[in-house]
Amino acid sequence: MPYELHYWPTIQGRGEFVRLALEAAGAPYSDVAREEGGMEAMEHYLSSADVRRPPFAPPFLVDGRIVVAQTAAILMYLGPRLGLVGKSEADALWTHQLQLTIADFVTEVHDTHHPIASGLYYEEQQAEAQRRAADFRQSRLPKFMGWFEAVLERNPRNAGGAAPHLVGSRLSYADLSLFQVVEGLQYAFPKAARRVLKRAPLVATLHSGVAAHRRLGKYLASERRIAFNQQGIFRRYPELDG
Amino acid sequence: MPYELHYWPTIQGRGEFVRLALEAAGAPYSDVAREEGGMEAMEHYLSSADVRRPPFAPPFLVDGRIVVAQTAAILMYLGPRLGLVGKSEADALWTHQLQLTIADFVTEVHDTHHPIASGLYYEEQQAEAQRRAADFRQSRLPKFMGWFEAVLERNPRNAGGAAPHLVGSRLSYADLSLFQVVEGLQYAFPKAARRVLKRAPLVATLHSGVAAHRRLGKYLASERRIAFNQQGIFRRYPELDG
Structure with missing residues (x-):
């Protein structure tokens, strides 16, 4: 089953760190909130009382029964599965x-x-x-x-x-x-x-x-790579640059 | 060999999260920077070019050849060793x-x-x-x-x-x-x-x-527990409280 990444659909933000790992490894995944009905799916995990271990905030990853939030924890979880971390x-x-x-x-x-x-x-x-x-x-x-x-x-x-x-x-x-x-x-x-x-x-x-x-270059040139913009973490305000 | 915790000696700060885990488990450890020569030892890890994997900042834990920084990573490392996390x-x-x-x-x-x-x-x-x-x-x-x-x-x-x-x-x-x-x-x-x-x-x-x-209560009542003060993370400025 493909990994499900849940993150805001119009920014790179913290979700991009996860996208880069999935893309570099060529792993099957869906970027849920960018698909139809995906925002509702994300909202479910964030606010339904049925979710036993709720994420505090996006991004989070769903892999079967496992739900992992916190970018660094997601990458720690994915690392060995995608061959993107040493074995020791x-x-x-x-x-x-x-x-x-x-x-x-x-x-x-x-x-x-x-x-x-x-x-x-x-x-x-x-x-x-x-x-x-x-x-x-x-x-x-x-x-x-x-x-x-x-x-x-x-x-x-x-x-x-x-x-x-x-x-x-x-x-x-x-x-x-x-x-x-x-x-x-x-x-x-x-x-x-x-x-x-x-x-x-x-x-x-x-x-x-x-x-x-190679694979990452293809991703960066694709439409899957959202451009930097003024809603993300990295924003260009010339008055903040020295 | 006792664990070595390296952290600023006069505040609870982020180091306190590690101290609490070590104390609750009754694990042997030294709070290095609070001992003689301990600040130099901490400084060594932070700035000597001989340290292959240098901490970005205190707190960090030294366990034999392993040096772990980042409070959450230290606790993840200690968790199974101290019986303070589930096994799955x-x-x-x-x-x-x-x-x-x-x-x-x-x-x-x-x-x-x-x-x-x-x-x-x-x-x-x-x-x-x-x-x-x-x-x-x-x-x-x-x-x-x-x-x-x-x-x-x-x-x-x-x-x-x-x-x-x-x-x-x-x-x-x-x-x-x-x-x-x-x-x-x-x-x-x-x-x-x-x-x-x-x-x-x-x-x-x-x-x-x-x-x-029980063990934690003893620690909290001991001199090892540094009092909250105006150099730590939690500071009492009445004008910031509502």
């Missing part, structure tokens, strides 16, 4: 840790345009957003990217000169997610992204390596 | 999902007093904090607590009237963490916590049930 407990744990740090990074990106409340419009918190985005560009963005660069530098399997990976010498879901973060940063903060990537050359090379992945 | 993959995954939602909740609590930048003082972002805290009290706090209440209601093992648990009929690390969140909310937002707990009676009962745990 240590590798699985480390890959998950990287993903959890990406999740924190993504929350901070979101909060650059919504530092006060997700329920308010950007325009209602623009002054605060400018302060928060300045701190993000000057302090948090270099800290996160510097850490991922250090992780790539210290992975002994990256010594050869081939496309680097975060864990070992094979593509993992964390590589796909870091690719997506770079894509998003280049959309939302083109100036700040250019500056920070200059000091994170291995992250930049990982990004181009993932983009060249 | 489904239970382990669900418990981890609950923990990841607690992690999101805790980040939002932190951001009520630091909505602009962790590197600035509260006083430098107090106006923004008041806006963000109002949204937290009115919207996010009831949403998170309502979800945990629903999870407790829908756990069929809670039907008997005994102290409820989030997963199955035994204490898990997620129960300990939800206890800690309630403790923190009662410290930081005494008025808002009272209001929200009235509508989440199972969460309130879980909280008292965990407090009555």
Whole structure:
């Protein structure tokens, strides 16, 4: 049975990290809320009292009787099933840790345009957003990217000169997610992204390596890939870019 | 060999979720940074280029050759070793999902007093904090607590009237963490916590049930339990409470 991914149908958002893993592996899945009646199906899991273990929020994955929410937990669940994580407990744990740090990074990106409340419009918190985005560009963005660069530098399997990976010498879901973060940063903060990537050359090379992945390249060029837009996590507000 | 927990020595913070699990299980551990030379040991893992898989930030756990960071990942690692999680993959995954939602909740609590930048003082972002805290009290706090209440209601093992648990009929690390969140909310937002707990009676009962745990009760009364204070995640600023 194909995996069911439940996520908002008009944005990349957090669901995209799951889409990239499913697409890179060529796994059969349906992107439920983008199909007819799919929003009702998603709503059922979120609000029906019949669901014993309800998701707090999308995205969530349904695989038979299993319902998994939280992006990082979904990827941890899918990783071994899709061949996108190493087999040892240590590798699985480390890959998950990287993903959890990406999740924190993504929350901070979101909060650059919504530092006060997700329920308010950007325009209602623009002054605060400018302060928060300045701190993000000057302090948090270099800290996160510097850490991922250090992780790539210290992975002994990256010594050869081939496309680097975060864990070992094979593509993992964390590589796909870091690719997506770079894509998003280049959309939302083109100036700040250019500056920070200059000091994170291995992250930049990982990004181009993932983009060249055959199946993923097809996906990125397809209509299944939703374009970045101003409703997602990564939004382009020039006043927030430095 | 005892587990090594590395975390800031003067606050509960995120490290406390790990301390509670270790203490409830009676596991041998050292709280490294609270011992002589411990800050240097923590700093080593965070900044030495010799560390192949460096933590992004404390807390992190060292268990022989394994170094695990990210609170939720640490608890996932410790859960089966300490008997604080169910044995099936489904239970382990669900418990981890609950923990990841607690992690999101805790980040939002932190951001009520630091909505602009962790590197600035509260006083430098107090106006923004008041806006963000109002949204937290009115919207996010009831949403998170309502979800945990629903999870407790829908756990069929809670039907008997005994102290409820989030997963199955035994204490898990997620129960300990939800206890800690309630403790923190009662410290930081005494008025808002009272209001929200009235509508989440199972969460309130879980909280008292965990407090009555024999080993944990001893820990909470000991000097090992650091008091809440104004450097931690949960801080009492009366102007942020409604």
